[in-house]
Amino acid sequence: MNTLKAAQFRVVFVHVVLAALCTVRVVAQDAPDVGPHPHQPLKPMESHIGHVTGHAKDAKTDYRRYCAGCHGDQGDGNGENAVWLDPKPRDFTIATFKCRSTPTGTLPTDQDLFNTIGRGVTNSNMPIWNTFTDHQRANLVAYIKTFSPRWEKEKAGDPINIPAEPPVTIESISHGKALFTKLECWKCHGPEGKGDGPSAATLTDSKDQPIRPYNFASGGDDARFKCGSTNQDVYRIFMTGVDGTPMPSFADTIQPNDAWDLVHFLRTLQVHRHSKENDVLKAAGGTIPPYVDKAAPSIQPASGAAGGGN
Amino acid sequence: MRASKYAAAILTATLCPVLMFGGTVSGKVTYTGTPVKPKPIDMSKEPSCAKQHNPPVTTETVVTGQGNTLENVVVYISAGADDANAPTQTVSFEQKGCQYLPHVLAMHTNQDLKVLNDDQTSHNIHPLAKVNREWNKSQPPGAPPIDAKFDQPEFISVKCNIHPWMHGWFAVLKTNHYSISKENGAFSLPDLKPGKYTITAWHEDYGTQTQEVTITGNETKSVDFAFKAKAY
Numbered sequence: 353m354n355t356l357k358a359a360q361f362r363v364v365f366v367h368v369v370l371a372a373l374c375t376v377r378v379v380a381q382d383a384p385d386v387g388p389h390p391h392q393p394l395k396p397m398e399s400h401i402g403h404v405t406g407h408a409k410d411a412k413t414d415y416r417r418y419c420a421g422c423h424g425d426q427g428d429g430n431g432e433n434a435v436w437l438d439p440k441p442r443d444f445t446i447a448t449f450k451c452r453s454t455p456t457g458t459l460p461t462d463q464d465l466f467n468t469i470g471r472g473v474t475n476s477n478m479p480i481w482n483t484f485t486d487h488q489r490a491n492l493v494a495y496i497k498t499f500s501p502r503w504e505k506e507k508a509g510d511p512i513n514i515p516a517e518p519p520v521t522i523e524s525i526s527h528g529k530a531l532f533t534k535l536e537c538w539k540c541h542g543p544e545g546k547g548d549g550p551s552a553a554t555l556t557d558s559k560d561q562p563i564r565p566y567n568f569a570s571g572g573d574d575a576r577f578k579c580g581s582t583n584q585d586v587y588r589i590f591m592t593g594v595d596g597t598p599m600p601s602f603a604d605t606i607q608p609n610d611a612w613d614l615v616h617f618l619r620t621l622q623v624h625r626h627s628k629e630n631d632v633l634k635a636a637g638g639t640i641p642p643y644v645d646k647a648a649p650s651i652q653p654a655s656g657a658a659g660g661g662n
Numbered sequence: 663m664r665a666s667k668y669a670a671a672i673l674t675a676t677l678c679p680v681l682m683f684g685g686t687v688s689g690k691v692t693y694t695g696t697p698v699k700p701k702p703i704d705m706s707k708e709p710s711c712a713k714q715h716n717p718p719v720t721t722e723t724v725v726t727g728q729g730n731t732l733e734n735v736v737v738y739i740s741a742g743a744d745d746a747n748a749p750t751q752t753v754s755f756e757q758k759g760c761q762y763l764p765h766v767l768a769m770h771t772n773q774d775l776k777v778l779n780d781d782q783t784s785h786n787i788h789p790l791a792k793v794n795r796e797w798n799k800s801q802p803p804g805a806p807p808i809d810a811k812f813d814q815p816e817f818i819s820v821k822c823n824i825h826p827w828m829h830g831w832f833a834v835l836k837t838n839h840y841s842i843s844k845e846n847g848a849f850s851l852p853d854l855k856p857g858k859y860t861i862t863a864w865h866e867d868y869g870t871q872t873q874e875v876t877i878t879g880n881e882t883k884s885v886d887f888a889f890k891a892k893a894y
Contacts, residue, residue, distance in 0.1 A: 448796050457797030535802055536784040539824045550707045554826035558790050593798050598823030600786035600800040604808065 397503065399462040399493035406462075406490025408498050414488055415495050422477065427499030437477045440561055447500035448558065448596040451579035456593040456601035458509025459502060465493045467580075474576040475566075512591050514584055515608045520616050520628050522636040528617025530643035531610055540565040540598065545621030558596045565598075568621035575625050586615045685877035687861060688850040689885040691735040691843040693868070697724045697891035703827045710782040711760030711825075721827075722765045723867050724891070731847030732889060734766045735865045736817075736833045738840035739851060740872065742859035746838050748773035748811075755820075755830070757785050757801070762820065762830030766866070768840045769832065771815055777801065777808040783824075789832060790819045798823075817864060831866055863887040 399406035416425070422441040424431040429443035442449070451468045452460035469489050472480035481489070497503040518524065532538060540555060542548040545568030557563045566577065575581070579589050591611060593601030602611070619629035620640070633640065700720035705712035712718075725733040748770040756763040758780040769775055777787050779801045787808060788798040793816040799808055812818065812834045822828035833840070841849035851861070854877045864870045868889040875883050 446792065446796075456799060457795040534784075535800065536824060539784070551824050551826065555823055558796060593800075595796060595798065598786070598788070598798070600788065600798040600823075602800045605800055605802050605805045 395498040395504075397494045397497045399466070399490050399497065401462050401466045401486070401490050401493065404486050404490045406487065406492070406494040408491065408494040411488070411491035411495035414484070414492060418481070419492065427496065438561075439476050439557070439563060440559065441478075443559070444496050444499035447502040450594045450596060452509070452592050452595065453511035453588060454509025454592060455512060455603060456595055459506055461508045461511060462490075462493050464508075465496060466490060469493070471580065473578055475564075475578065512588065512603065514587055514591075515612075517583055517587075517615075518609065518612055520632050522632055522641065524613040524616045525620055525629060525633060526617075526641050526643045527610070528613035528615070529640050530645075531606070531614045532617055535602065535606070535614075537614075541568065545569055545618065555598045557598070563597055568618060569623055571622070572624040573626055575622055583615050583619070586618055587611055590614070684852065685854040685856065685880060686850060686852045686882040687854060687859070687875055687877070687885050688848070688882060689737075689887070690847040691732045691737070691849065691863060691865075691887045691889070692730045692847055693726065693732045693889045693891045694730070695891035696893065697726060698894060700724065705760055705825075705827070708760050708783055708825055714759040719759070719761060722829075725765075725845070727845040727847060729846075731843075731845065732865065732868075733843055733845050733847070735843040735847075735849070735863050735887065735889075736766060736768055736835075736840060737843065737849040737851065737861060737863045737887070738768070738833075738835050739837050739854075740860045740862040742857055743837050743839050743854070745836065746770070749838060752776050754778060754807075755832070757781055757787075757822070757828070760785075760822075760825050760828055762828060764830075764842070766831045766833060766842055768842060769812075769834055770838055771834055771836055772811050772813055775810045775812075775832075777810065779803060779805060785822045785828070786824055788821045788823055790821060791816060792818075794818065794834070817866075833864065861885055863889075865889055867892060 394408055394412070397408040420431055422431040422433045422437060423429055423444060424434070424441075427444035429441040431441060434441050447459060449460045449464070449468075450473070452458070452464050454460055454464070466489050469481050469484070469492060472478050484492070538549050539551045540547075540549045542552065542565075547565040547567035549565065552565050555563050555565060577585060577589060578594065579585055589599070590606070591601060591603045593599055606614070616629050617640075619625075619627045620633050622630075700722070702718040702720050705715065705718065722734065727733060752774040753767060753769045754776045755767050756778045760781060760783070767775075779785055782803050784800060784802040786798055786800050789810075789812075790796055791812065793814045794812040797810075801808055812832065814834065815836045816834050818832040818834060820830045820832055839851050839854065841851050843849045856877050856879055858874065858876045860872055861875055862870055862872045868891070871887050871889065873885050873887070875885055877883060
């Protein structure tokens with residue numbers, strides 16, 4: 353009898369606790385207009401993506417259901433799941449974003465944030481949110497912008513210009529390889545782009561968390577970069593840099609044609625991925641010839657070392 | 663043109679006495695306790711830099727002199743001075759031998775800053791700003807200087823991610839009254855009008871201290887700071 357009573361009590365007790373929890377949950381959900389900052393009303397932030405206008409107030413439910421678990425109710429990247437994640441979820445309160453079309457140190461465009469939500473972030477726990485409608489995504493972009501006062505004070509940067517891509521040739525690949533050496537991309541990404549350069553092990557992001565350089569050799573035909581998968585996306589990444597990470601912007605130091613040559617070479621580091629670059633390389637015999645700088649005055653004959661640059 | 667030159671000369675002539683005969687706050691920064699010993703930096707991964715340093719250079723987080731003096735402390739007027747505009751001259755931050763020269767660079771908000779690379783290797787300049795905008799730019803050998811400015815006061819940690827031992831600071835201040843302590847710990851803040859000032863001393867590892875000072879005229883007030891050394 354005693355055990356039965358105890359069991360009954362347990363059942364009742366559990367029900368009571370559950371009911372209490374549910375009440376708390378319901379109350380929390382019904383709480384009036386609790387914005388990202390407690391006791392402050394949600395900022396009436398908007399986003400504009402093409403003809404779609406997003407409103408922060410309309411993203412409240414979606415943000416709580418789909419984003420807050422990692423990015424946190426306050427948008428500070430400290431959601432309850434954050435401890436399990438590497439790399440850590442983005443902290444929206446500092447408004448530093450990796451994937452931008454805008455120069456390093458500037459705010460991204462609404463379109464950039466919209467794209468990141470839809471694309472997800474490869475090699476991280478940020479999934480591809482292709483289940484949202486364009487309106488939902490636009491609303492979430494507006495909501496993200498309520499977390500930092502920068503969005504009220506600053507405008508997004510001007511998107512960098514990406515000129516038309518020149519044709520892939522073995523010369524452009526060869527020059528790209530010389531640039532890969534000269535600009536010392538290999539110091540982090542490794543001589544074969546495997547993310548194992550001499551500085552790789554020491555890299556940390558701006559929150560002092562260890563971070564790995566991109567491994568170009570991983571992945572096959574579905575290989576994606578953090579901020580896209582097309583040649584234009586690669587071009588954009590090294591012109592804008594990946595803010596908040598060790599990857600700098602090369603916009604001040606590299607000419608557009610050179611940047612395209614570098615893109616062509618980087619594609620050949622993706623050894624398991626079919627590409628026009630790998631086709632050109634294969635047709636040329638499979639090895640990248642040393643780069644000869646035709647424009648430079650021939651004070652000394654070009655050394656035989658591949659990627660000698662200058 | 664000529665008129666404006668005269669105007670400038672007259673302006674300088676009238677202002678100079680005020681500037682030259684103001685009060686001065688000077689003193690010394692020291693530490694108590696036992697600071698961490700500087701460690702030699704291994705630059706073997708960058709031979710072009712390693713060969714410039716024999717013996718190897720040491721870490722600059724805590725730099726001390728004889729008599730427990732503390733170098734690289736930014737001493738500045740944090741309250742009391744008039745809001746001044748940024749000086750027109752440019753401050754330079756140099757990368758040489760895979761080190762930052764100077765290790766701590768002070769500047770006014772919105773003052774022009776030039777970052778130079780004298781090395782035969784690429785650097786990336788990465789000011790890890792939290793109040794100002796964080797940015798990160800590559801600067802290969804022979805590349806032109808990078809121009810920058812910061813519009814908010816902040817002590818900004820600066821890193822080169824390619825060479826992880828490279829670490830420096832930008833001290834962005836709202837005042838032109840600043841001084842960085844030398845090896846003998848000495849600092850001097852001249853040209854102070856009579857008034858009450860708050861003097862702040864900032865060290866990258868030991869934090870900040872403040873003291874109040876009142877300047878009544880053409881006098882030199884002595885103010886010393888003593889930081890407690892961290893054991894690790």
